[in-house]
Amino acid sequence: MLEIKNLHVQLEEEDKKILKGVDLTVEPGKVHAIMGPNGSGKSTLSYVLSGRDGYEVTEGTATLDGQDLLAMEPEERAAAGLFLAFQYPVEIPGVGNMTFLRTAVNAQRKARGQEEMSSTEFLKVIREKAKELQIDAEMLKRPVNVGFSGGEKKRNEILQMAMLEPRMCILDETDSGLDVDAMKLVSDGVNALRDEGRGFLVITHYQRLLNHIRPDVVHIMSNGRIVKTGGPELALEVEENGYADILGEAV
Ligand code: ADP
Ligand code: MG
Ligand code: MG
Numbered sequence: 001m002l003e004i005k006n007l008h009v010q011l012e013e014e015d016k017k018i019l020k021g022v023d024l025t026v027e028p029g030k031v032h033a034i035m036g037p038n039g040s041g042k043s044t045l046s047y048v049l050s051g052r053d054g055y056e057v058t059e060g061t062a063t064l065d066g067q068d069l070l071a072m073e074p075e076e077r078a079a080a081g082l083f084l085a086f087q088y089p090v091e092i093p094g095v096g097n098m099t100f101l102r103t104a105v106n107a108q109r110k111a112r113g114q115e116e117m118s119s120t121e122f123l124k125v126i127r128e129k130a131k132e133l134q135i136d137a138e139m140l141k142r143p144v145n146v147g148f149s150g151g152e153k154k155r156n157e158i159l160q161m162a163m164l165e166p167r168m169c170i171l172d173e174t175d176s177g178l179d180v181d182a183m184k185l186v187s188d189g190v191n192a193l194r195d196e197g198r199g200f201l202v203i204t205h206y207q208r209l210l211n212h213i214r215p216d217v218v219h220i221m222s223n224g225r226i227v228k229t230g231g232p233e234l235a236l237e238v239e240e241n242g243y244a245d246i247l248g249e250a251v
Helices: 042-050 074-079 097-111 119-132 137-141 150-164 180-193 208-213 233-250
Strands: 002-011 017-026 031-035 055-064 082-085 092-096 168-173 199-204 217-222 225-230
Touching (some): 002 042, 017 031, 017 042, 017 055, 017 199, 017 225, 031 233, 042 055, 042 074, 042 168, 042 199, 074 082, 074 097, 082 150, 092 097, 097 119, 097 150, 119 137, 119 150, 137 150, 150 180, 199 208, 217 233, 225 233
Parallel strands (some): 031 199, 031 217, 082 168, 168 199
Antiparallel strands (some): 217 225
């Protein structure tokens, strides 16, 4: 479903190559993890897939269900079923969380040629999902992310993911560090949304997150390439021996 072939990416502003031939296929129902040392290009991969400015694809392809992702605007990618978790970490004063989510859901439905959700239907769905995620009604009414704690933001991001029902979810858990509670929230959220029709790409520097999520496939990225692919045991190897051992072996 997500198919990346020989992807080469450099910075637009300077002649710096970051991705140097990434190959990756995520099948429906599977959770793939990408691990790798700092600076190996993990976040760049997620940015390029989401359509962020500043990166130039010089070679290769990325498709979702056969559709050329790289030719689409970011909102078209979302309509095609791609969700980059944590893509809305911004605070939006004056816009209630519920209103924001309803707008996002209906924009996506429109782009998919589906009818808008009525407000009654939307309320019913969001209340169910919020309950599952232990989000209280009060948080749904507050302005988007304004004054939310780190944990509330994470919860809200998982709620966005649950409401948008994406086909392919990409989570870039940056190295800034998730505390244990946030890690639990993210992994519970992912596990609850695991579905045979949905794929996940979980990017993380640390192995700990993968104790809770249990990926089907683990890739190690180094210097802009995927240099090793294996099962969940690869993540444990990283935990025990660090990247140097594994990379020494892979190069
Ligand atoms: P990771 O997420 O694996 O830590 P990144 O994708 O953030 O790696 O970064 C890969 C490399 O590209 C690093 O050397 C980083 O400094 C560089 N890089 C990424 N984006 C930019 C940018 N906008 N400007 C300058 N350097 C960048
Ligand atoms: Mg980094
Ligand atoms: Mg990163």
